[in-house]
Each structure stands twice: as structure tokens, then as C-alpha cells.
Amino acid sequence: MTDFLPPLPEIAADSADPRLQALASWLLTQPQTASAQLRPASGDASFRRYFRLHHADGTLIAMDAPPERENVDAFVRIQRLLADAGLRVPHIHACDSQQGFMLLQDLGMKSYLDALQDDNAAILYAAALDSIAQMQSRITALDTLPCYDEALLRREIGVFGEWCLERWLGLTDLRKNAALERTWTLLTDSALEQPRVFVHRDFHSRNLMISPDGAPGILDFQDAVAGPLTYDLVSLLRDCYIAWPEQAVTHQAMQFQQRLACQGVIRDDWPLFQRWMDWMGVQRHLKATGIFCRLSLRDGKHGYLGDIPRTLDYIIAVCRRYPELQALETLLRQRVAPHFERYRP
Secondary structure (H helix, E strand, C coil): CCCCCCCHHHHHHCCCCHHHHHHHHHHCCCHHHCCCEEEEEEECCCCCEEEEEEECCEEEEEEECCCCCCCHHHHHHHHHHHHHCCCECCCEEEEECCCCEEEEECCCCCEHHHHCCCCCHHHHHHHHHHHHHHHHHHCCCHHHCCECCHHHHHHHHHHHHHHHHHHHCCCHHHCCCHHHHHHHHHHHHHHHCCCEEEECCCCCHHHEECCCCCCCEECCCCCCEEEECCHHHHHHHCCCCCCCCHHHHHHHHHHHHHHHHHCCCCCCCHHHHHHHHHHHHHHHHHHHHHHHHHHHHCCCCCCCHHHHHHHHHHHHHHHCCCHHHHHHHHHHHHHHHHHHHHHCC
């Protein structure tokens, strides 16, 4: 049994999926794919779909990104920034931004999430941290990127409020809770006081691919912004999809902080850097929790529910270290986390 789709001409001529039909027709115009076999490669938490094309010379990836939902031009622009900075990103072989189709280099089938083990984690994370450092130091045209400003930070926290607290749990009484409002302000202010750098915004184990020379292949970068220094760091070290002992996370974070301090990017102040990273992680994990609830309620994608206990664990652990975050810790521990325990893997 195979999961290959029918030949491209058959899909183009007769498919119950209009987007797939249009994609197949477009691929037939590309010389390297005219005789290719197509199979689903992956979907993600957005409206994009990916297909792997098998042809005589190897494989390519076709991306279907509905233009009314996804910004293909942003993908092209950020790909160029990353490639020019020496990062490993997929080469764009062809692009039709009006239809929302792209033909990309295939960076392989094994992600960090698939490959990570206790015996290789240090090497893989060192390479990933090197990539973060490259992004932050080599991409300096920050004015060409959207700004991770107060409005965006608060809007992301609002995703948690709307989709987790209100729509999932029915906790509408918290809509104007003064203690939570103060917490949101603390998190936002902490993010805004950090140095601004290139931020990938989804730099984690599902978006990093294993490559032969060790440098990770980087995917899903189209939403990059100019924003807080610790955002990609905490995305990687406190990954929504895989957790490591806090001692190991702290060790990696301290090494990265020392690296930045030696370069003169920040002053050598570990407690300040730790608070930046911790509170940035709280903001990110609140957003992620809200998105996972939205994916289930709105889009019928329930596979991310099993990741919510992990994101809540991260937030609660951080909140316990900071008296300023006590109101959030109490809310999550008493009124939120118990509802998601049944999804814990």
C-alpha cells in the first residue's frame, strides 16, 4: 500500500480538492516536476500544506499557501535574509505568489523532534544556538521586519484569554481582572526592554531539520519580526513539544548569555537575563496554549491538545519563582491546568 497521490495530470484534470488540482496544474508547468510523483509531506498549525515530489533526480517540496490566508511574499523576503546571513533554509526553485504556490528544496524528513535523544541533545542544541546567534548578529536590517511591539505582544496574550479562558473554559469573569492585567503589563514591559534582534518566532524542534554537516535546516520562518533578544532562545530551550530538565535548560541559557556578554551585546547580568527569558517564555506559552485551544475549537485540529499540559507546566514553574506572577500561577494551578490533565500524554 502506498500513500502516493495519483499522477499529476490526473490530479490536475480531476480532483475533489480545488487547491490540490490547481497546485498539480502549476507543477506540470515546472520542468523538473512534470513526471514527479506526489505524496503528502506534512501540514502544520497554519493553513499551509506541504507535499513531497519524488522525481528522477531526487525530491522537492511543494507548498500550498492560500494567498487569502498566508503571506508568500513574506516567506520569500525572510528566506533571502536568512540565506544571505549564511543560515540553512530551503532554496526557492519557483514561486507563484498570486496562487500561493512554491517549489522548494527538500531539507529532509528528520526533524530535531524526531532525532533528539539524551546522547545527542547537547550537540544538536549547540548547533541550534549557533544558528540563533547568527540570526541575531548577521541580520541587521531590522527596519525591514514587522516590529514585535506592545500591540502584538498584548494581542498574543489575548489569544490565551479568548480561546483558552473564555471559549474553552468559560471563564468570562476574568475578562477585566485587575491582577491579570498587571501581569500582562509586566510581561509586555519585560519583552520591550530587551535589545531588539531578528526573531524567527517559531524556532523549535519541529522546525529544525537534521542535516549532514550539523547545521540545522530552518523552516517556518515567514512570521519573523524584530523583537526581544530571548524569544528564540526560550522557544528552543522550553520547547512546546519536548521538555528537558531545568538544570540543562539553565546551563544552555547561561552559556548563551555569557556569549552575548562577551560580544558586548548585553551587560553581564545573569539575573536580569534570566528574568527576561523566563517572562518571555510565559508570554510565548500563554500564546501557544491559546493557539492550541483555537486549533481544536475552530479548526478541528485536536492533535495539539496533548502539548497544553507541557506549556502550562512551564508557566507555572516560572511563576512560582517570581512573586509578581503569583496571580497567574494561582489561576493556572487552580482553574486552568486541571481541565487539561486528561490530555497529558
